[in-house]
Amino acid sequence: MAKTIKDIARLSGYSIGTVSRVINNHPDVSEEARMKVEQIIREQNFQPNSNAKQLKQQSNSAITIIVKGYENMFFESILERVQAMLRDSGEEAAVAFLDEYANEVQTAIQLSAARKPKGFIFLGGNLEFFRQDFEKIDVPSVLLTNTAEELGFTNLSSFSTDDAEAGYEVIDYLAKCGHTRIGIIGGSASQIGSQIGFRRMMGCQKAFDENGIQFDEEKQYEPSRFSMSGGYESTQKLIRKNPDITAIFAIGDTIAIGAMRAIKDMGYNIPEDISVIGYDGIESARYTIPRLTTIRQDTEALAKKGVEDILLRINYNHAVTNENIPFHMIEGESVATLKKKQ
Amino acid sequence: MAKTIKDIARLSGYSIGTVSRVINNHPDVSEEARMKVEQIIREQNFQPNSNAKQLKQQSNSAITIIVKGYENMFFESILERVQAMLRDSGEEAAVAFLDEYANEVQTAIQLSAARKPKGFIFLGGNLEFFRQDFEKIDVPSVLLTNTAEELGFTNLSSFSTDDAEAGYEVIDYLAKCGHTRIGIIGGSASQIGSQIGFRRMMGCQKAFDENGIQFDEEKQYEPSRFSMSGGYESTQKLIRKNPDITAIFAIGDTIAIGAMRAIKDMGYNIPEDISVIGYDGIESARYTIPRLTTIRQDTEALAKKGVEDILLRINYNHAVTNENIPFHMIEGESVATLKKKQ
DNA sequence: CTGAAAGCGCTTACAG
């Protein structure tokens, strides 16, 4: 049978009020009482009931990590890091996996009502959902891999990669390698600026323009879920529409891995016939055959800064931060340099 | 401001007792009252306070999922499924990632004292740790991917694949394909029967014997963490020790993916020079180039049965179950059939 | 079928 604060009170000879004060390190307890109560607590191996405590304090349950997408290996690696860091700080972490297209803010609102989490960490997020409903959330939150700066919420920090800049770099790199017939897969570019994919596309467009390359979104872009099967299918569609394509930019490594397999299954070689470039820099990308060329997002920094920021804001009255984390391109073996046409 | 059951009572014109009965689907409520109360709940977007509920019901905090290993993609896929199923049942899930070699039972004991979880789901586990300390855990628990049958705990179910049988099938398959110089990587075979790797090895040994194939563990086996980098390194070691090897059995797909990359980097082709066969049947294995031949563990069944079992045992007095889930081999493109020597 | 009331284990003004 679990002990309660009442048992400790009885055993120690003090009241439950005093026991509670000892447990919560209140200053106004005599040294004598503190010693005695602590001894009994140790003897009885007593642990306060967190339900009662939280009910009374109107406080809050575990920090909740909301992961958008079941099959996105990039988020999985961040999740593992975030949970481990939270754990090292003595914070429990609840996790909710959501469909990639689900409304993560609605989910957070529901969880808020039911369990009052201390805070939320979003792995991926659609800014439109935040704009609509995030005001209903009043606990410190962090958005990872997308920037929330433009929203201006005072309880939402964000750490992300400069997606436009990275998108620019990818296309510019392909152009410098001599590619002019380039396809892009992944995300849903049509969304009005709220999605990761959109910002990456903006950067791409700039690089197309600067390099004088034609890009017909209708024809050379194919949306895709952030999954291997999504990448596989959208690549098939893209190549059927554009049989003369020489390079594909998959805006997520998970998508890229599906793309590579599709290219192979359609009888082409990578990179001889079609080059592939990814985005994220997940561990798997270092083991594909051929190795994937990709943009490496700094997972450790993303996780570390996100966790530090939320812990600080949960415990103190710190202001939010919106920060871009540097990225860099990793050259693998999946991009070919084309001969210049004379 | 969050609504309480009191607000719903006031707004609906019924008492809080009746509201509570509606929420908990008690039978003795008039249809009329049920409709009215449910309508108000919907209108107000009311969520019961789980702290109060759990306090009253003397129940406990979230079901905790303990994942052994940070980089094992097989566990990641089960984790996502388990969390989603728990969520659909209205159960919150806390997650703790541990190092592959950490003591998961000690971790569970610590978490028990601090938060009294309703139950534990272990993704992977070392039977030796369970034997030593699991008696200290008194909540319903489930071990996934390893069998706990021999331990006889009355609060620990287990669902797993018949590892010995599957190991046997792998080696027998390679033998039938004409392979006689076979290497095995992954796990730590030397452990005394407690580890997954050991049971798989037992099955392998049987197949070696039946097929009259030599297997010198010292020379043809290489331990490895369940990670891509682990697979990469152990494959390098194995091939250096056995340059004439024609097939490698990696006892986890994550390991196998590392192995394939290592083989390639050493200048060999798969499967022409060296065949590779994996274990688990993770999604990534369907996208490798070449596609990985592997043993598919039934992830959905593992997750589904594990969750159903723990929910039943949390709420009722059901007995534990120890069940083997059927597996099957998926033939990919990573195993070559050798010409019979005359 | 419904309401009034006790009580889950805790925290925290309040009074002394």
Next chain:
DNA sequence: CTGAAAGCGCTTACAG
């Protein structure tokens, strides 16, 4: 410094 007591939001016998 300490105790008695109210109350957090819920569930559930009990009485009607």
